[in-house]
Ligand SMILES: Nc1ncnc2c1ncn2[C@@H]1O[C@H](COP(=O)(O)OP(=O)(O)OP(=O)(O)O)[C@@H](O)[C@H]1O
């Protein structure tokens with residue numbers, strides 16, 4: 001039984017914009033799966049459909065055989081997931097620690113326990129005690145990303161979803177965050193689904209990669225096989241990504 | 254070809270559509286005020302922003318309203334030798350109308366805009382999505398505390414506005430207009446009826462509701478981006494003010510039997 005199953009998912013918006021046009025994909029339990037695609041190809045929309053924030057037009061999405069549309073089991077369904085949002089989505093009316101406590105409170109009823117869990121998680125993602133009582137707007141983007149990760153794992157999810165985990169970060173911080181994500185996935189033993197346009201992030205975190213193009217998954221496999229996949233879009237994406245990597249390596253020198 | 258009827262029709266349909274949506278939104282909001290879970294910390298936080306921080310502006314508005322009212326009544330009433338009625342005119346006008354309406358409009362400008370901006374930017378920055386994926390109903394967490402704080406704190410604000418407004422009239426009458434302190438106070442007390450004050454406080458609760466609902470509604474459905482949030486803020490202020498004026502008329506008609 002696969003952990004997450006997308007079955008022929010369709011989604012379009014007012015004005016006839018077809019974003020998802022029959023997405024089918026299986027994510028296995030315990031794997032770190034990457035969905036790779038160009039900017040604006042509907043990656044975030046796919047994630048919103050997966051978590052039920054946006055209803056799908058047709059098709060179905062299942063997590064452990066529970067359908068996203070199953071109203072009676074929606075709580076059970078949602079509790080499986082935790083998202084690291086593209087823009088972190090920390091609650092800006094709460095301090096960093098309160099954000100994480102809020103996450104922890106979804107599973108844990110005991111008040112002092114929650115706070116202990118929150119401190120633990122914050123330290124685990126490498127935040128110092130002095131930032132615990134600051135507000136999200138008062139800390140840097142890299143720290144916000146860490147705090148958001150702490151909140152995400154405080155929920156104790158079975159599935160972690162990462163939406164563009166390195167967007168808006170400098171290359172060094174991005175590397176550190178990627179390492180942190182990889183460690184987190186490994187130590188928690190969760191299923192992870194990462195959404196990104198950055199091949200380097202994908203290569204680093206992958207067990208498998210799926211490419212999303214024109215509303216469908218066009219290829220699934222390992223990063224090392226992309227070059228000789230026999231699919232024009234996949235090979236072009238691979239080549240273009242490498243050109244950028246080489247250029248930035250040159251400028252960095 | 255331009256067809257004015259078609260434009261009018263379209264406009265009417267979209268206005269009715271919007272009104273229907275606001276009605277449903279308000280219904281859902283009220284429902285989430287009544288059913289658990291309750292987020293007491295949020296309710297308390299909202300009551301502080303709604304009530305406590307509105308005190309200075311509401312007090313300032315009220316004192317000037319009372320002062321100008323005393324002056325105007327004096328100027329008008331001396332024409333037929335009725336200056337003696339100033340105290341009662343001030344207290345009745347303030348408690349029935351000026352206190353609630355001025356306080357309501359000031360709070361609409363101050364609070365409903367900030368509600369719309371806050372909720373709108375929470376939407377833009379995916380904070381509302383984050384709530385939903387954590388299994389928290391945004392209506393219970395965001396809308397209900399604001400509605401409750403509006404309904405509960407606005408009457409207190411208006412009560413304070415009433416007192417300060419009457420004080421304003423008193424100050425002008427006793428310092429500029431040769432009233433004796435004792436007779437002004439006794440006239441005020443004699444002419445003040447419970448229904449005047451109570452009707453004003455009921456109005457206040459309704460106005461508080463209007464401010465909260467329109468702020469939340471426009472914030473919730475703001476277009477994405479800074480411009481969307483800006484527009485939502487403007488719409489929230491405009492529509493909650495209109496809401497206040499319409500509710501004011503309806504409640505006045507209801508209370509004073511016309
Ligand atoms: N709520 C919405 N209403 C209308 N159109 C939308 C909505 N959300 C997304 N879209 C459209 O869907 C398309 C895909 O958007 P999406 O945010 O999923 O892209 P993405 O792949 O995540 O891109 P990026 O890499 O830039 O984050 C875009 O063309 C966008 O305009």
Ligand SMILES: [Mg+2]
Nearest residue numbers: 043044086164
């Ligand atoms: Mg995106």
